[in-house]
Amino acid sequence: MIWKHAVVLSTILAVSSSTILPFPPGFKFGAATAAYQVEGGWNLDGKSENIWDRFVHEHPERIDDRSTGDVACDSYHNWRRDLEMAEELRLDFYRFSLSWSRILPSGFPNHINEAAIEYYNNVIDGILEKGIEPLVTIHHFDLPQSLQDLGGWANPLIVDWFEDYAKVVFAHFGDRVKLWLTINEPVILCEAFFNAEVFPPAFISPDLGVYLCSKHVMLAHAKAWRVYDKLLKPKYHGRVSLTTHITWFEPLAPEYEELAELTMLNFGGRYSHAIYSKIGGWPPALEKALAEVSLKRGYSRPQLPPFTQEEIELVRGTYDFFALNHYTSRLMRTAKEGEKFTEWPLGDVEDLNGIIVRKADWAQAATSWFYVNPEGIRKGLVWLKQQYGDLEFMITENGLATKAGLDDQDRVQYYRDYLEQVLLAINEDDVNVTAYTAWTLMDNYEWNNGYTVKFGLYEVNFTDPGRKRTPRASAHYYANIIRTHSLEIPTTSIQL
Ligand code: BGC
Numbered sequence: 001m002i003w004k005h006a007v008v009l010s011t012i013l014a015v016s017s018s019t020i021l022p023f024p025p026g027f028k029f030g031a032a033t034a035a036y037q038v039e040g041g042w043n044l045d046g047k048s049e050n051i052w053d054r055f056v057h058e059h060p061e062r063i064d065d066r067s068t069g070d071v072a073c074d075s076y077h078n079w080r081r082d083l084e085m086a087e088e089l090r091l092d093f094y095r096f097s098l099s100w101s102r103i104l105p106s107g108f109p110n111h112i113n114e115a116a117i118e119y120y121n122n123v124i125d126g127i128l129e130k131g132i133e134p135l136v137t138i139h140h141f142d143l144p145q146s147l148q149d150l151g152g153w154a155n156p157l158i159v160d161w162f163e164d165y166a167k168v169v170f171a172h173f174g175d176r177v178k179l180w181l182t183i184n185e186p187v188i189l190c191e192a193f194f195n196a197e198v199f200p201p202a203f204i205s206p207d208l209g210v211y212l213c214s215k216h217v218m219l220a221h222a223k224a225w226r227v228y229d230k231l232l233k234p235k236y237h238g239r240v241s242l243t244t245h246i247t248w249f250e251p252l253a254p255e256y257e258e259l260a261e262l263t264m265l266n267f268g269g270r271y272s273h274a275i276y277s278k279i280g281g282w283p284p285a286l287e288k289a290l291a292e293v294s295l296k297r298g299y300s301r302p303q304l305p306p307f308t309q310e311e312i313e314l315v316r317g318t319y320d321f322f323a324l325n326h327y328t329s330r331l332m333r334t335a336k337e338g339e340k341f342t343e344w345p346l347g348d349v350e351d352l353n354g355i356i357v358r359k360a361d362w363a364q365a366a367t368s369w370f371y372v373n374p375e376g377i378r379k380g381l382v383w384l385k386q387q388y389g390d391l392e393f394m395i396t397e398n399g400l401a402t403k404a405g406l407d408d409q410d411r412v413q414y415y416r417d418y419l420e421q422v423l424l425a426i427n428e429d430d431v432n433v434t435a436y437t438a439w440t441l442m443d444n445y446e447w448n449n450g451y452t453v454k455f456g457l458y459e460v461n462f463t464d465p466g467r468k469r470t471p472r473a474s475a476h477y478y479a480n481i482i483r484t485h486s487l488e489i490p491t492t493s494i495q496l
Contacts, residue, residue: 021423022486028133028435029482031086031457032095032397034140034184036069037444039099041076045115048105050142051152055200062198067450073442073460074467076119081469083126085441085458089475090482093133093179095396095437096123097140100165107144109164117172124176135396135437136177137243138166138224140184141193141447148201153190153213159220166224170232178238181323181396182224185245186217186271198448206350207297211290211304218274218315225318239320243396244271246384248329248376252357259354260332262289264383266352272322274307276388280316281307293351322384325397325439328369329376331357367401367446367453374417381425381433392432395422399439401446401453411457411474419487438478442469 036052043049052069060066075082086094100107102116127134139162143152147161166182183189192199194209203209221242228240246268251260262285265273269283281287282304291302307315332354335341341350349356358364362371381393400414415438425431443456451462457475461468481487 018488018490020486020488028092030091030093030095030437031441032437032439033441034097035099036142038073038075040071040074042070046105046113047102049145050101051145051148051200052142054145063448063450064452065450069445072445079123086132087130089479091132093135094127095135097137101144107146109168134177135179137181137184153216154209158216162220163223167227170228174232174236180240181243182221184243187245187267190214207303214270215305222315222318241319241321241323243323246324246326246380248380249332252331252333256333262352263332274315275319280312321392321394323394323396326377326380328371329373331359365401366403367449370401374421377418378421378425381431382429385431392434394435396437397439399455401455406472408472408474412477
């Protein structure tokens with residue numbers, strides 16, 4: 001990667017009040033959405049209920065503005081406009097997810113909903129017609145309710161259910177989709193879903209549910225990856241990976257270094273080690289620490305279920321690149337005697353006897369869990385490279401939570417600062433980052449925050465029946481980065 005230094009050094013242009021940093025040739029830019037957050041059409045054309053439909057209808061009080069994703073951005077009808085926006089931004093790729101309960105209303109392949117296949121065919125063909133690449137997430141938090149009723153991610157059979165669903169989508173879309181993500185952010189899926197009352201199924205099971213989920217997600221991903229690898233890759237040459245949420249944890253003081261490392265292994269490593277490490281399985285230090293906790297609690301088996309040797313082999317190596325989503329950072333320190341952990345959804349930090357702290361100079365974004373620390377993305381990438389080797393890294397989500405407004409200079413600054421750190425990771429640390437994805441193309445249903453929190457490059461008017469989309473300042477800024485394939489860093493910093 002030495003050439004990257006040479007390219008950068010020879011092409012840094014000092015323009016009167018700014019510096020222009022190019023991205024490596026071939027680096028790709030995208031933007032992302034997820035089905036439940038944008039589609040709407042919650043019960044149209046044969047779609048069945050998923051866990052979010054059920055939850056927001058039964059528990060409006062758990063959503064900040066008591067809203068639902070019933071209509072959301074109405075992308076079920078407005079998808080052409082979404083693709084126009086992708087074109088306006090000149091995206092290289094557009095990441096979106098498939099709704100399991102739209103494609104398989106029973107949750108199983110005994111009935112494939114043709115209307116859903118047609119909808120996604122139209123979207124995929126529309127993306128390709130614009131010269132953009134589709135990046136498809138197979139599952140992004142919206143489990144069919146029928147499967148939740150059978151235990152959802154805590155039931156070991158879900159490994160096969162997910163494999164069956166993946167087979168269906170590969171068979172229908174695999175001729176045109178060459179980039180796939182199996183499951184979005186297992187850490188959020190497992191922690192938030194089994195540890196927080198504001199995410200469905202709101203079945204609180206910090207000792208068992210979370211850890212069963214962790215194991216089943218890894219096996220489900222691996223089975224789907226192997227189906228693609230065996231049946232589709234030889235013909236279509238596509239690539240498939242899991243997308244992992246990487247929050248950067250650092251020690252509050254040097255004595256907490258081991259704890260911070262263990263926390264990285266817990267949140268990032270628990271969903272990476274089995275796939276990317278040479279030995280496979282859970283991160284050994286984490287598995288040991290959690291087994292000790294289980295014993296202390298009187299369980300006769302580890303709460304984090306061990307992998308069999310066969311399972312280790314099944315999961316190991318099931319990647320084509322490392323996909324990561326990154327937003328925020330935290331500091332770690334050891335809990336004092338009797339001190340209670342309060343931050344959700346990271347409940348099982350308690351199992352590591354840790355307390356999560358915020359650094360005073362990290363600005364808080366417009367939602368409770370989000371502190372801005374651009375260096376976290378670089379440090380996270382370097383950590384991943386140290387752990388798992390010189391892999392190809394694709395950033396599949398990054399973006400800022402704000403309140404309303406078109407002149408979103410805070411989001412502009414966020415993108416500039418985080419992308420600068422990505423470039424430093426590439427140029428100074430030789431991390432092979434090949435893609436960056438803005439979360440999100442447009443304002444959408446931000447889970448338990450409803451419509452109160454905005455992440456969009458485009459503003460969406462949720463009181464307009466047509467859900468009009470309007471570009472924000474950040475959309476113009478991002479389009480400019482893509483057009484120039486470079487980042488302009490002002491020498492004088494912009495204050496928020
Ligand atoms: C999820 C998105 C979510 C975003 C901002 C990510 O963890 O994949 O669905 O909207 O964070 O909260």
